[in-house]
Amino acid sequence: MRKKIILLVAMAAVMFALVGPVMAQKKVLAVVVKGLDNPFFTVLGNGCALWNKENPKSEYECLYTGPASSADEAGEIQIVEDLINSGVAGIAISPSNAPAMGNMLKRTKPSMPIMTIDADLSEADRALRQTYLGTNNYNMGVLMAKHLKSMNSKGGSVCMQLGNAAADNINARAQGFRDTISGMKGIERLKGEGGWTEIDGCPLFTNDQIDLANQQMSDTFISNPNLDAFILVGGWAQFGPAAYAQVTDQVMGKLKSKKLIIIAGDTLPPQMDALKAGRSHAQIGQRPFEMGYRAPSVLIDLIQGKSVADPLFTGLDECTEQNKNSCP
Known part of the structure; x- marks a missing residue:
């Protein structure tokens, strides 16, 4: 009888060992x-x-x-x-x-x-x-436009940098920006509304790639020396701080004089470093x-x-x- 009890206890222990992890x-x-x-x-x-x-x-x-x-x-x-x-x-x-x-x-x-x-x-x-x-991604675009207006009320040329073409959040930000900067609802592309025009080749789509985002910025600055504003609807380029510093080095004089204004989404540490270094003028941060x-x-x-x-x-x-x- 004693052996039987010991055997049952042992079997129960084995079953618990097997079942325990599953239960947990x-x-x-x-x-x-x-x-x-x-x-x-x-x-x-x-x-x-x-x-x-x-x-x-x-x-x-x-x-x-x-x-x-x-x-x-x-x-x-x-x-x-x-x-x-x-x-x-x-x-x-x-x-x-x-x-x-x-x-x-x-x-x-x-x-x-x-x-x-x-x-x-x-x-x-x-x-x-x-x-x-x-x-609230639409409101994020609204704030980007308001900050641009506060620094340039006359208007000019602008390029927006977006992420994936089918990302709802990014498209909502772009719409909020266009509606606010133009003063009109449902603008698909800025063609002088509110004084602002999107340059040829923009918006840019990064597919959320940091290296591509920085290359796009560099190419845009070189081919559009009179660009008035560049809007990073998301923070992609700034997520590569060394590359972003190299890209903005070529336009630092314009950034300091605000002949070129950069407004970007997000406030991660390297992005705040960029703002403090004068490599952007405003960062609209998510949480x-x-x-x-x-x-x-x-x-x-x-x-x-x-x-x-x-x-x-x-x-x-x-x-x-x-x-x-x-x-x-």
């Missing part, structure tokens, strides 16, 4: 970004990591993931589809190609909560997600850390059937020559 396995809350090569998303991922650190006993864990390259739109879509098929608890997506991501969601019909973060789906597809957490930190909690609320507002805006920071030492 956490449910995944996935945060999928456009590309792991973008420093902006690294900060967003840090927010996800802090949530995990602060919630060690939660049944959920935040998984930060995405394609290696921000140019890999198909790769991001495949990652999301794989997560759907694996049955994760919830997914927050920053879609690089909004229409293509929407088509995949229509086809797969995920059962778990889907939200967007940083970038939204196309307006026609927003019923496919439950909420958006991130920047990526907050996005990554809040996303798991929003997904849990959705899983639990709680009411969640849509959208959930994270705010903007306006950093200029006047407040550069205390901003953001």
Whole structure:
């Protein structure tokens, strides 16, 4: 009898050893970004990591993931589809190609909560997600235009640098800029409205690539020596500080005299260094850390059937020559 009891205890111990890790396995809350090569998303991922650190006993864990390259739109879509098929608890997506991501969601019909973060789906597809957490991107473009107007009220020539052509957040910023600088709604391209004209060859599309962004800037400055304003709708070129310094070296005299004005999106450390060094005139900052930190909690609320507002805006920071030492 004693041997039988010992045997049963041993068997129970083995079963616990086998089952225990399975029972302890956490449910995944996935945060999928456009590309792991973008420093902006690294900060967003840090927010996800802090949530995990602060919630060690939660049944959920935040998984930060995405394609290696921000140019890999198909790769991001495949990652999301794989997560759907694996049955994760919830997914927050920053879609690089909004229409293509929407088509995949229509086809797969995920059962778990889907939200967007940083970038939204196309307006026609927003019923496919439950909420958006991130920047009011149209207002970000509005602020870029207001700061340009404050430094040049007469108008002139302008070039905008965008990211991926099908990214909803980037296109919303561009629209906010055009509408505000022109004083008219729905402007597709500036052709003198409000005194501003977009030069030939612009807008530029970087596909979120740092090296390409800097090359585009350099080429634009060389071929357009009388350019009045260059608007980095996102911070791509500035994410490569050495290359950006070389590019802006060729126009430093114009930047100091404000014959050429540079306004850029985001306020990561190398970008604030650029502002302090006079290599830009204003930085309109998002809050990526907050996005990554809040996303798991929003997904849990959705899983639990709680009411969640849509959208959930994270705010903007306006950093200029006047407040550069205390901003953001």
